[in-house]
Every structure is written in C-alpha cells, then in structure tokens.
Amino acid sequence: MRYDLVIHLALLLHILFETVLGHYGFFLILCRVHDSLQNVELIYSIYYDKTELLRFNSTENKVVAYTEYAMKWADDFNKNPELLHKEAEKNIADCKRFGEQFLPMVEKSVKPEVVVRSVRQASGKSPAMLICSAYDFYPKPIKLTWMRDDKEMTADVTSTEELADGDWYYQIHSHLEYFPKPGEKISCVVEHASSHRPMIYHWDSSLSESDRNKMITGAAGMVLGVIMAAGGLIYYKRKHTAHII
Template sequence: MQYDRVIHLALLLPIWFETVHGRYGFILALCRVLNSLQNVEFIYSLNYDKTELLRFNSTENKVVAYTEYAMKWADDFNKKPEWLHKEAEKIIAHCKRYGQLFLPEVEKTVKPEVIVRTVRQASGKIPAMLICSAYDFYPKPIKLTWMRDDKEMTADVTSTEELADGDWYYQIHSHLEYFPKPGEKISCVVQHASSNKPMIYDLGPSLSESDRNKLITGAAGLVLGLIMAVGGLIYCKRKHTALIISAGSQQLACSEPLQTPSNAEE
C-alpha cells in the first residue's frame, strides 16, 4: 500500500521588513519532500501586512498573484518560465544536500499501538459497539478495516480523521456496531507505512454484564477466603507457640527436687 507523505524538510529563515508606520511583511522560502528526496517541491511566497501577495510553486513552475497589486509582478515572472525553472532547480539542489543530513528522520516510521475493545454490549435491538484505536504512529496516512470471519465489514462503520497529538505523532479511532454471533471472529486490520503487511488485531472474548458481576463476586470471595485462611494460620501458629512455652514451664517446675522436713532442717 503506497502512501504520499509531505514533509517540510527545510524552512528557510524568513526575511522580515517593516515600515515606519508599523506595517510589515516577510518572504517565505519552503522546501517540501514528497515521499523521498528524489521528489522535492520548492515554494516561494511573498507576504505583506498579513496578506499573501504572490506564490511560486516549482511543481507548476508558475507564479500566482493573490492581489491586484501583485498581478504585474506575476505576469513579468511568468514571461520567463525557463529562468524560473533554472532558479528553482538551484534552490532544490541545495535543499537535497541539506536534506541528506536528516534523511533518517525523513524516512522514519513509527508503528501504531492498537487496542480493540468492546464499549457496549448488545441488548435486545441495540447492537454491540466495538472500537479500534491506533495511537502514536507516524507518518499520518493509515487505514483501519473491520473483518468478520475474514470478510470485510463496511456497514455500520464510522471512523475519525487522523488526529494530531501535538508531538509529531497521530491517533485514529474506528467504531463498529454489530450483533454478535457465537463462535465468530472479529478483527481490526491496520495498514500503515511502518509495516510491509497488514497488521491484524483480534477482539478478545468479552463478558456479559451478568458474567462480569459473577466474576467480580467470585474474585471477592476468593480474596476473602485467602485472608481468613492466613488469619487462621497466624492464630494457630501463635497458639501453638504459647502451648510450647507453657509446657516447658511446667516441665521445669516438675524437675525441681521435692522439699522434705529433713532436707529443710539441713
């Protein structure tokens, strides 16, 4: 599965200029990498007083004006397409050399952490709801698919867009509503640039509300039984120790010689 990646490889330092009346402008030169350093796009933008006046894109090799004031400039530039192409190629060559330093980062991919879980059990006419969540992946493009016994499910499936975490990573969530059948297998299939084959995550067996309550009650009873057993062992241990001490004291008392009147006189 091929994905198109757009990475801002080199953001050249903008050139700021300001008038005595507080108005300002800047020139922005930007290199963008499309999938690899063999496909680099150069964009030049002239902005003044919060308005973009014109923009050059090396892919189109054309200058576009966004205000009436800048139309004459754009027309003059567009009359020299060969010169525009030559100048853009010079800058792109610099971007490629600069980008070699960051090639590992450009090619970097991070495998998503995927969780498949039940968020609502089926009840009567209300279907069950599952959610497949993929966290902390890079780059952005990703595809989540639901499978039921190895057959793709397309009905009653809703997904969010790729959501930016704010730290270069992304997350996405897909929901599935369905009525479960005994013995079936539900899977979430994740396709991403970090893996050369689809990643399949099966939904584990889920418990009904009554079964969950029984499990909790049984676990609580087991814990209580263990506490009582440990308490009984401690009690027996202490009682046994006290009996040994008591028996030793009695034996010591019995081993002393009997006092007789003759012995007392002596």
C-alpha cells in the first residue's frame, strides 16, 4: 500500500523572531514519508511575516532563497553541503522515530459499522427509500452495493463520496428507491479492505416503519410505567414507616 505521510516535527518558533512592532517569523520542519520509513524527505522552511525566505530539501541537499534579501543566507549555507547533509541526517532520524508512532495507524484496516434503515415508505406513485450507512472505516476505498433477491440493483441508487470524519476515519451513505414486494429480500453488500469477503447486511421488511415506531413507543411507555410504580412503592413504604415511628 502506498502512503504519503507528512509529519510536522517542528512547531512555530515565533519567539526567536518576534519583535516589539508585531513582526514575527517561524521555522518549520516537514518530514515526508514515502512508502516506508526508509524513504524520508526532510524540508526546512524559514518564514517571516508569512513570507517564505529560505527552504532546504534533503533530497537535493540545497538551500533555495525566495526573496532577494535571503539570497546571501542561501549562498552561505550552500558553501558547506557536508554540514547541511549531516544536520539533515540527524533530523531524519528523529522523523523516523516519530513516524513509527503513526505508521501502525496509517497501515491498519478498520471495519465499518453498517446500518440499514428505512427513511421513506412507499405511497401511491412515490417509491420507498432505504439508506445503507457505513461509519468509522479505514482506509478510504469502499464499495456499497444493493442486492434484491440476490440480483444487483443499479437503477434508482445514489451514493455519497467517502466523507472524512477528521479523525483518520470515513463514512459513506447509499440510498435505494424501490417499490416493495411481498417476500422479497433486500441487502446492502459492503466490500472493504478490513474484510476478506463481502459483508452482507439484510433489510428486515417484516415490520413497517410505523410499526417499529409503535413498538419503540410502547416499550418506552412500559419502562416509564415500571419506574413510576417503583417510585410510588418507595414513597408509600417511607410514609408508612414514618407513621409507625
């Protein structure tokens, strides 16, 4: 698997360049890891007031100036390429040690959590709609397919792209519009690197959405009734005990 991991090894060091007039600068180190920790590219950059002045790339072992003011600095640095290479090797070693903490996270596969549910019932000429949602999976590539009685459905299917959660994981949603038939079997098939075989999730059409809601409401009412009864019993016992005392 190919990956390109960028590690921000050095944070903003504005204290070294900050002035009383509000001007500031910072020194930034980037570690680019290509394919493996044996192939690490190091980039130094010096900024001042949001302008990049100098950049060093370990692949070229050369400092490049981006402003006329910084050209003399670049020339001075490039007069001693052995020192540049030596300093770069030290930081590359730090990059490798730091990268070892992240590579297991990058390389692992995380199985998605999949939910199939109804979002609309059929009414007249309007079809019903199901949604198959896959959450918290990694890596990004994934395929969702709808099956109806073991035949793939391609019409009336719309899907989102893989959506980044912002924490290395992704989610995706696929919608199916259809007119229900008695005894049919509808499934959402998920193919992902976290599983060696397709993962199949069946839609239980034995209960309509309204029936499900009624069951949930009834169960909630039963629980609430038990809680109220228990509270009344506790109150009665406390009051009865107080009268005896």
